[in-house]
Amino acid sequence: MGSDALNVGNLDSLEKSLGAVFERKDLRFLVVDDSGTMRRIIAKCLKDIGADTVIEAADGIDGLVKLKTAGKIDVILTDWNMPNMNGLDFLKKLKADAAYKDIPVIMVTTEAEKSSVLEAIKAGAKNYVAKPFTADVLKSRVEQTLGISK
């Protein structure tokens, strides 16, 4: 058996073990965080669970700019504390815009910001995940948000 065949076999079993969570629905995400490291962590988690495309933005203003050319976005994950435009203001801008108001938003908060989650929910956030989070928690929040939790 050649190494190519082995690799294909491994990929097949990997996909099966992941349960093909999103079953190739061409899911596209926007991840907004001023920390490049955090963006990469979240993007990797999303790709691991089947995200097709993950677009990154560094703050709320950048998020609005990226959305203009992003095409279809299924879920937005946004940090709370960011320069230029924070996550809550970004959320409010989205909810005030007919083009974006229906995109579900997951707030990514720190433990200290957890008490503010209610404010974000009132402003239209669909869900939240508190840092530090595990890949499993992020995955279940995304699934909940997409309405595909099992």
Ligand SMILES: [Mg+2]
């Ligand atoms: Mg931040």
